[in-house]
Amino acid sequence: MSRCPCCRRELPGVETLCDQCFRAGYDRVTHPQPWWHRLRPRFARGNFAAFSAIFVQGFLKPRPGEPSAFEESLAERERQRRHEREEK
Numbered sequence: 001m002s003r004c005p006c007c008r009r010e011l012p013g014v015e016t017l018c019d020q021c022f023r024a025g026y027d028r029v030t031h032p033q034p035w036w037h038r039l040r041p042r043f044a045r046g047n048f049a050a051f052s053a054i055f056v057q058g059f060l061k062p063r064p065g066e067p068s069a070f071e072e073s074l075a076e077r078e079r080q081r082r083h084e085r086e087e088k
């Protein structure tokens with residue numbers, strides 16, 4: 001008597017897998033999950049947030065010789081304020 005390595009059920013004769021486990025494994029081989037099912041756990045919320053943060057940082061990071069979008073908007077606001085002050 002041997003036992004199924006998956007479910008520890010006793011097996012008759014010289015089988016190495018019980019019927020259930022064999023069919024489950026066969027199912028996995030013949031109907032594999034699409035790749036996005038396997039990827040999905042990696043798109044956990046924390047990972048996505050981290051990715052977004054890095055992306056935004058990279059986007060706002062000033063390139064050499066070029067003001068960042070953030071600094072540019074600050075400068076633009078400053079210019080507007082100065083303009084308004086001059087009009088008064």
Ligand SMILES: [Zn+2]
Pocket residue numbers: 004005006007008009017018019020021022
């Ligand atoms: Zn089994």
